[in-house]
Amino acid sequence: MNRPLGNLTRRGLLLRGAFGTAGLMLGGLPLHGNGTASPVAATAAKAPAKSVIQIWMWGGPSHLDSFDPKPGAGRDYCGPYTSPIATAADGMRICERLPRLAKQARHFSLVRSMTHGINAHETASYAVQTGHAPGRLLYPSLGALVSLFKGYDHGYQDLIPPYVVLTSTQGRFSESGFLGPAHKPFATGGDPNRERFEVDGIVSSRITDERQKQRRELLDRLDTLGRALPDDPALQAMERSQEKAYELILGEARKLFDLSTEDPKLRDSYGRSTFGQSCLMARRLVERGVPYITINYKGWDTHKQHFQLMDRNLPEMDAGLAMLIADLESRGLLDETIVWWGGEFGRTPKIQWNPPWNGGRGHFGACFSALLAGGGFRGGQVVGASDATGSEVADRPVYPNEFLGSILERMGIDPEGPLPNPLGETLRVMPAEVDGFPRGDGRLTEIM
Numbered sequence: 523m524n525r526p527l528g529n530l531t532r533r534g535l536l537l538r539g540a541f542g543t544a545g546l547m548l549g550g551l552p553l554h555g556n557g558t559a560s561p562v563a564a565t566a567a568k569a570p571a572k573s574v575i576q577i578w579m580w581g582g583p584s585h586l587d588s589f590d591p592k593p594g595a596g597r598d599y600c601g602p603y604t605s606p607i608a609t610a611a612d613g614m615r616i617c618e619r620l621p622r623l624a625k626q627a628r629h630f631s632l633v634r635s636m637t638h639g640i641n642a643h644e645t646a647s648y649a650v651q652t653g654h655a656p657g658r659l660l661y662p663s664l665g666a667l668v669s670l671f672k673g674y675d676h677g678y679q680d681l682i683p684p685y686v687v688l689t690s691t692q693g694r695f696s697e698s699g700f701l702g703p704a705h706k707p708f709a710t711g712g713d714p715n716r717e718r719f720e721v722d723g724i725v726s727s728r729i730t731d732e733r734q735k736q737r738r739e740l741l742d743r744l745d746t747l748g749r750a751l752p753d754d755p756a757l758q759a760m761e762r763s764q765e766k767a768y769e770l771i772l773g774e775a776r777k778l779f780d781l782s783t784e785d786p787k788l789r790d791s792y793g794r795s796t797f798g799q800s801c802l803m804a805r806r807l808v809e810r811g812v813p814y815i816t817i818n819y820k821g822w823d824t825h826k827q828h829f830q831l832m833d834r835n836l837p838e839m840d841a842g843l844a845m846l847i848a849d850l851e852s853r854g855l856l857d858e859t860i861v862w863w864g865g866e867f868g869r870t871p872k873i874q875w876n877p878p879w880n881g882g883r884g885h886f887g888a889c890f891s892a893l894l895a896g897g898g899f900r901g902g903q904v905v906g907a908s909d910a911t912g913s914e915v916a917d918r919p920v921y922p923n924e925f926l927g928s929i930l931e932r933m934g935i936d937p938e939g940p941l942p943n944p945l946g947e948t949l950r951v952m953p954a955e956v957d958g959f960p961r962g963d964g965r966l967t968e969i970m
Contacts, residue, residue, distance in 0.1 A: 687710070
């Protein structure tokens with residue numbers, strides 16, 4: 523209970539502790555092995571990006587049925603999607619089920635040569651989110667790195683945590699890795715498409731504020747340990763942290779999660795779906811100054827009846843993502859906000875027509891696509907290429923560490939800089955060369 527708290531400031535302790543006892547007690551992460559703090563990279567002054575919105579396509583989206591269509595490959599590869607559409611960017615064509623995104627193409631660029639060769643959800647998710655192949659160390663995700671370098675120890679002071687997931691964590695890897703609980707994401711829970719959005723599953727129409735207060739009073743009465751040790755510093759800190767937590771649940775901060783204050787027509791434009799309203803919520807979190815937001819968008823692990831699911835999923839994605847980009851741009855926020863779309867891998871280019879798949883696509887890590895918008899990245903560009911069937915990278919392979927390193931640079935975090943860790947090891951944030959991946963052509967300088 524009285525373990526040392528290292529370099530964590532008193533304010534950082536209170537704010538972190540508001541989101542879990544584990545975060546409170548383990549938040550004192552040592553920085554370097556020698557105990558010194560790591561400075562933010564000198565490139566910060568040049569980087570316009572202040573926030574990242576990650577659209578995590580849980581399960582792995584098909585690249586052929588989204589941003590890398592192959593109309594000449596035939597029915598066994600294209601299925602019914604044989605008429606890709608032109609976009610606002612010269613020469614860029616995308617799936618015909620994405621007409622609203624086609625109009626926003628000048629604001630985003632596509633990477634059509636993502637690769638890592640991993641076909642298992644857990645290890646592929648780890649690779650794409652951390653930039654490392656599975657190995658001896660458990661590295662942190664990009665969101666945890668942004669939390670480390672842009673969070674409470676570097677001037678962030680909001681009650682809302684610096685790393686937020688809408689609405690549930692991915693559950694297939696440890697987002698914070700060896701950085702520990704202090705840099706885990708705050709998962710909101712609930713559904714922003716409901717009339718009243720639950721925060722962490724707590725605030726709902728079924729539980730009134732008065733009942734929440736009564737519950738709190740009951741817990742206080744049951745807190746015999748706190749009464750027995752009233753002067754214990756750790757327990758005092760925990761009490762202060764609980765005050766912060768209740769402020770989030772019952773105070774002014776919760777209004778951030780109330781979408782009823784938004785124009786109903788704007789909400790309609792995002793799409794009245796969990797994903798569409800999560801995109802709107804992400805925009806509000808960016809306006810609040812939250813550095814990293816992930817939308818965990820489930821429903822893309824389409825082994826069976828793939829095209830029936832795509833006929834439903836693609837229009838929903840099209841509405842939410844296109845409106846998010848347009849809304850950020852109209853509010854002057856796109857230049858300082860990176861929007862990253864992608865999943866752990868793509869899906870097999872050749873369709874599995876036979877039972878029990880009935881037109882499904884399997885896991886495919888050899889070649890897949892990703893999208894980047896805003897934050898100083900150039901729009902309207904295509905980086906890399908796949909072959910005629912989308913089966914292999916034909917030009918400019920991009921590995922996860924290169925992709926994530928590019929985002930870190932735009933956030934003003936030096937990918938080659940030292941990575942603080944509690945292991946006492948000499949590590950770099952997101953090096954250009956990592957164990958498990960071949961050295962590619964480097965970061966995405968074509969669009970930076």
